[in-house]
Amino acid sequence: MKPSVNMLIAGTQLWARKRQSFIAMLGVLFGIAMFIFMISFMKGVNNYIQDTMLASIPDIHIYNDIRTDYASSVTGDWLRNDPAKMIVVHHPRPEKVRLNLKNADAIISDLRQQSEVNVVSPLLSTQVFFNYGSVQLNGILDGVNIIEEARLFGLHDRMMTGRPEDLLTTDKGILLGQGLADKLNVRRGDLVTLATPEGTSMRFRVVGTFAFGLSTVDNTKAYVSLSGVQQLLAKNHDYITDIRIKLRNINNAKGLAIFFGKRYGYKAEDWESTNPSIKTGNLIRDTLTWVVSLTLLTVAGFGIYNIMNMVIASKMKDIAILKAQGFDGRDIRTIFLSQSLVIGVLGAGLGLLLGFLLSYGLSKVPFPQTEFTFMKFFPVVFESRYYFFGAGFGILTTFLAGVLPARKAARVDPVTILRG
Amino acid sequence: MKETILEVAHLNKSFPGPEPFHVLKDISLSVQKGEFITIIGKSGCGKSTLLYLLSTLDTAYEGTITINGTRVTGLKEHDLAKFRNEHIGFVFQFHFLLPEFTVLQNIMIPAMKLGQLSREAIEYNAMEKLTQMGIRDIALKPSGKLSGGQQQRVAIARALINNPGIIMADEPTGNLDSANTQVIFNIFQELSRQGNTILAVTHDRDFAGRSDRIIEMMDGRITNTHGVPVT
Ligand SMILES: Nc1ncnc2c1ncn2[C@@H]1O[C@H](COP(=O)(O)OP(=O)(O)OP(=O)(O)O)[C@@H](O)[C@H]1O
Ligand SMILES: [Mg+2]
Numbered sequence: 001m002k003p004s005v006n007m008l009i010a011g012t013q014l015w016a017r018k019r020q021s022f023i024a025m026l027g028v029l030f031g032i033a034m035f036i037f038m039i040s041f042m043k044g045v046n047n048y049i050q051d052t053m054l055a056s057i058p059d060i061h062i063y064n065d066i067r068t069d070y071a072s073s074v075t076g077d078w079l080r081n082d083p084a085k086m087i088v089v090h091h092p093r094p095e096k097v098r099l100n101l102k103n104a105d106a107i108i109s110d111l112r113q114q115s116e117v118n119v120v121s122p123l124l125s126t127q128v129f130f131n132y133g134s135v136q137l138n139g140i141l142d143g144v145n146i147i148e149e150a151r152l153f154g155l156h157d158r159m160m161t162g163r164p165e166d167l168l169t170t171d172k173g174i175l176l177g178q179g180l181a182d183k184l185n186v187r188r189g190d191l192v193t194l195a196t197p198e199g200t201s202m203r204f205r206v207v208g209t210f211a212f213g214l215s216t217v218d219n220t221k222a223y224v225s226l227s228g229v230q231q232l233l234a235k236n237h238d239y240i241t242d243i244r245i246k247l248r249n250i251n252n253a254k255g256l257a258i259f260f261g262k263r264y265g266y267k268a269e270d271w272e273s274t275n276p277s278i279k280t281g282n283l284i285r286d287t288l289t290w291v292v293s294l295t296l297l298t299v300a301g302f303g304i305y306n307i308m309n310m311v312i313a314s315k316m317k318d319i320a321i322l323k324a325q326g327f328d329g330r331d332i333r334t335i336f337l338s339q340s341l342v343i344g345v346l347g348a349g350l351g352l353l354l355g356f357l358l359s360y361g362l363s364k365v366p367f368p369q370t371e372f373t374f375m376k377f378f379p380v381v382f383e384s385r386y387y388f389f390g391a392g393f394g395i396l397t398t399f400l401a402g403v404l405p406a407r408k409a410a411r412v413d414p415v416t417i418l419r420g
Numbered sequence: 421m422k423e424t425i426l427e428v429a430h431l432n433k434s435f436p437g438p439e440p441f442h443v444l445k446d447i448s449l450s451v452q453k454g455e456f457i458t459i460i461g462k463s464g465c466g467k468s469t470l471l472y473l474l475s476t477l478d479t480a481y482e483g484t485i486t487i488n489g490t491r492v493t494g495l496k497e498h499d500l501a502k503f504r505n506e507h508i509g510f511v512f513q514f515h516f517l518l519p520e521f522t523v524l525q526n527i528m529i530p531a532m533k534l535g536q537l538s539r540e541a542i543e544y545n546a547m548e549k550l551t552q553m554g555i556r557d558i559a560l561k562p563s564g565k566l567s568g569g570q571q572q573r574v575a576i577a578r579a580l581i582n583n584p585g586i587i588m589a590d591e592p593t594g595n596l597d598s599a600n601t602q603v604i605f606n607i608f609q610e611l612s613r614q615g616n617t618i619l620a621v622t623h624d625r626d627f628a629g630r631s632d633r634i635i636e637m638m639d640g641r642i643t644n645t646h647g648v649p650v651t
Contacts, residue, residue, distance in 0.1 A: 005529060005532035005533050005535075008532070009518075009529070012520050012521060012525075013520050015520075016519075016520035317516065318518055318519075320516075321516045321517075321518060322518075322529075323477070323501065324475070324477055324504065324510050324512075325504070325505060325510070325529065325530045325533065325578070326501050326502060326503075326504045326505020326506070326530060326533050326534070327501060327505075327533060328497055328498045328500075328501035328502070329497055329498075330498065331501075331533075414477050415472045415477050415478045418472070418477070418512060418516075419468065420514070
């Protein structure tokens with residue numbers, strides 16, 4: 001099919017001023033390329049930060065919140081039957097409370113029935129002192145079912161030495177955070193002594209070390225079996241303080257946390273509530289990216305607007321000639337609008353390509369390595385929706401930038417021009 | 421047999437402003453098919469203004485204009501454009517070609533707009549018109565690189581491409597030297613002989629003398645008509 005006469009005119013004029021058209025196109029091209037580049041990088045950063053921070057945080061955490069009941073008092077109980085008396089207790093001391101989940105086994109098996117739940121890992125945690133030689137360090141000892149724990153946090157990828165399963169095959173084995181192991185100067189096979197604040201102590205054999213890339217974890221945390229901690233604390237084998245859950249879809253955490261909290265009568269916290277800074281950081285980076293990108297695209301739009309206005313000012317005579325020969329206002333509008341759109345579509349297409357190449361290039365640039373970074377290259381995501389959005393917004397901008405000048409062109413009065 | 425191609429009744433036009441200027445006063449006029457008419461008059465008497473009204477480019481007037489049996493007065497912009505494209509060939513004083521296009525393309529554009537023939541047929545017709553103008557050899561030149569006389573011949577070929585009912589020209593030789601002026605005069609005379617209807621504004625008594633009828637204007641009125649309408 002041959003192009004319509006309007007398209008022929010639009011194309012010929014556009015081609016006749018290649019340089020000007022090209023510069024207008026460059027504006028759109030760079031706008032969209034930068035948008036793609038920035039959004040891909042920022043989303044990559046968001047994902048990386050989120051992954052790192054969530055690496056040691058479960059999607060949902062169920063535990064027994066310390067709720068000290070100050071409303072009851074011994075005096076109150078005694079005087080309960082006398083409504084005429086009012087009891088005021090000044091500055092009561094909290095009662096000693098048991099922090100365990102009383103029906104933990106039932107909760108765990110119920111959770112495993114839930115279709116949205118992927119991993120359920122029970123925990124009994126305590127503060128301990130790590131002793132090796134004369135070194136004494138403060139830390140956290142997590143008693144876990146190591147198979148579940150490994151699935152929960154992807155421990156297999158985080159082991160520096162040993163394997164998570166070694167905990168099962170070794171009597172009184174312990175996995176140490178790499179930072180902790182370094183400070184204690186112990187390695188696989190060494191024995192460390194753990195002491196609780198209550199004064200009990202026990203010896204464990206180091207079977208492996210792990211690193212999450214978070215110093216707060218790697219410098220303080222150690223894993224032993226659930227029964228290990230239960231023994232250390234002199235508790236029953238069903239004594240559990242926390243249940244951590246990994247969901248099939250992390251975005252459902254908020255709703256499910258509320259549901260589980262109600263269902264089991266314990267505090268259930270989702271990762272977002274535990275770590276509001278993740279969302280805040282994402283939001284700030286997202287906002288920055290969008291503001292900068294949209295500004296670039298809008299500026300490109302103004303560029304097109306200016307150039308099209310200039311073009312139309314210099315094409316008054318041609319518009320008058322065309323009108324005298326039977327082109328109506330709509331034809332003129334079509335001619336100039338399609339010129340803007342060609343600039344926009346070409347700019348958008350090449351912009352996407354350049355944006356992709358820049359993102360791809362960055363994703364191959366090695367990330368400066370430190371002990372705790374697991375990232376080999378700069379983090380970049382490749383998601384088609386950003387490409388669709390970039391193209392759509394770029395074309396929309398050029399369309400809007402083209403509409404006003406094209407409408408002005410359509411309204412040109414040929415007589416005024418032809419009179420000279 | 422007489423066939424009226426252009427019928428104008430009681431045209432009045434004023435340019436609005438603080439002091440409205442009544443530029444055309446009660447113009448009535450009728451043009452027969454095949455007639456070659458020239459309009460003469462002093463500068464500023466309203467000749468161009470009249471021609472813009474007749475060519476339907478200017479619609480701000482009172483009175484009625486009927487061309488080829490269609491009353492164009494009151495038609496919408498879109499319909500007027502279509503009508504112009506099909507029925508009116510316009511030649512300006514300045515040649516006014518589209519500079520980005522070749523000579524051939526300039527001539528083909530109105531026919532492509534009309535859209536009745538294939539590109540090949542249009543191109544063939546355009547070459548015919550160029551041959552008629554004696555400038556077949558410049559068909560593929562960019563229109564910006566022609567002499568004034570050549571440009572005006574291209575403009576005439578363009579006006580002819582849709583075989584319009586009437587050709588209107590506003591001082592078609594106003595910008596040319598005497599040799600080129602003669603060429604254009606001859607072309608118009610030849611076109612007239614071939615049966616085209618021509619309405620041309622001119623300052624040139626010699627050119628006017630070759631037409632079938634001369635309409636003289638003064639201060640926005642037709643004051644005199646020489647010659648007899650062909651029958
Ligand atoms: N837009 C306008 N507003 C006001 N007055 C106008 C306008 N256009 C033209 N005129 C006036 O209308 C009168 C007629 O102009 P027109 O161009 O029709 O004259 P003309 O007979 O073609 O003159 P010339 O022989 O110089 O071409 C002139 O006095 C001119 O100044
Ligand atoms: Mg004039």
